[in-house]
Amino acid sequence: MAALSMTWSFSPLTSSKFRRVNRYPGMAFASVKSTEGLGNLPKVVLTSPHGSEAELYLFGACVTSWKVHSKDLLFVRPDAVFNGQKPISGGIPHCFPQFGPGPIQQHGFGRNMNWSLVSSENVEEKPIVTLELKDGPYSRAMWDYSFHALYKITLDKKTLSTELTVKNTDNKPFSFTTALHTYFRASVTGASVSGLKGCKTLNKVPDPTNPVEGKEERDLVTFPGFVDSVYLDAPNELQLDNGLGDKISIKNTNWSDAVVWNPHLTMEQSYKDFVCVENAKTGKVQLEPEQSWTAVQHLTVA
Numbered sequence: 001m002a003a004l005s006m007t008w009s010f011s012p013l014t015s016s017k018f019r020r021v022n023r024y025p026g027m028a029f030a031s032v033k034s035t036e037g038l039g040n041l042p043k044v045v046l047t048s049p050h051g052s053e054a055e056l057y058l059f060g061a062c063v064t065s066w067k068v069h070s071k072d073l074l075f076v077r078p079d080a081v082f083n084g085q086k087p088i089s090g091g092i093p094h095c096f097p098q099f100g101p102g103p104i105q106q107h108g109f110g111r112n113m114n115w116s117l118v119s120s121e122n123v124e125e126k127p128i129v130t131l132e133l134k135d136g137p138y139s140r141a142m143w144d145y146s147f148h149a150l151y152k153i154t155l156d157k158k159t160l161s162t163e164l165t166v167k168n169t170d171n172k173p174f175s176f177t178t179a180l181h182t183y184f185r186a187s188v189t190g191a192s193v194s195g196l197k198g199c200k201t202l203n204k205v206p207d208p209t210n211p212v213e214g215k216e217e218r219d220l221v222t223f224p225g226f227v228d229s230v231y232l233d234a235p236n237e238l239q240l241d242n243g244l245g246d247k248i249s250i251k252n253t254n255w256s257d258a259v260v261w262n263p264h265l266t267m268e269q270s271y272k273d274f275v276c277v278e279n280a281k282t283g284k285v286q287l288e289p290e291q292s293w294t295a296v297q298h299l300t301v302a
């Protein structure tokens with residue numbers, strides 16, 4: 001394993017920094033490159049020797065692009081802003097330390113802060129980056145706890161994996177809820193999610209402040225109109241048919257719940273082009289001092 005630890009810098013990290021034998025003659029090495037994205041925000045580009053590519057912004061630790069065979073499987077809304085002031089609406093935003101509305105800002109501050117790049121590695125031709133977030137005056141003003149979050153992103157040929165670890169670095173316990181609010185590129189009329197049948201649901205339609213309890217009876221969850229539903233104790237693998245010819249497996253470890261969302265006509269400009277299927281932890285994770293919690297997501301396109 002070639003490992004490279006570094007602090008943030010705009011100088012590109014090129015393949016030459018990885019001292020590995022290239023098992024794919026004629027193809028590029030895995031690389032991790034620091035660059036500038038939209039709004040001059042720091043962006044990191046991961047390239048696999050197999051041709052897949054991912055991009056992420058340090059602002060919000062938001063993965064905004066995941067391309068396999070040059071096809072982007074994630075979606076960034078056309079109304080997304082890249083100004084470091086508002087969350088990036090698209091890709092894989094974090095909801096942390098609160099999923100949805102509540103005592104602090106909607107979906108928490110994790111998507112609204114600058115994360116730091118702590119390391120970059122090349123493991124068996126897989127580019128990997130790890131980002132971190134710690135409490136600061138901005139987070140403390142709304143959630144007065146010391147924490148350390150690490151977010152590891154690994155790109156493989158057809159898989160994008162993320163591992164989130166949250167550690168309580170305070171001297172008192174805290175609890176949080178969280179989610180990866182993944183926007184998948186889709187044709188909403190053809191998209192469906194399987195694997196949710198039998199789950200207990202909390203349907204936020206029609207009243208998001210008063211979700212209705214139910215049970216999913218369908219083999220395929222589709223998007224005929226406004227959809228906003230939490231699936232409790234969801235299985236650890238779901239399948240998304242994006243309606244564009246791709247089947248995506250959404251596997252997880254320790255993300256206990258799932259959320260399915262499409263805003264329909266409330267986002268007239270873009271709702272036809274994406275669906276959100278989110279791995280979530282909607283029940284509170286309670287951490288004592290020094291304790292940590294980890295959850296993993298693997299997105300794999302067939």
Ligand SMILES: O=P(O)(O)OC[C@H]1O[C@@H](O)[C@H](O)[C@@H](O)[C@@H]1O
Nearest residue numbers: 106107181204208228259261278
């Ligand atoms: O517009 P935001 O803050 O990114 O949230 C979008 C949606 O996120 C989903 O996860 C919620 O279930 C919805 O209720 C919410 O509307």
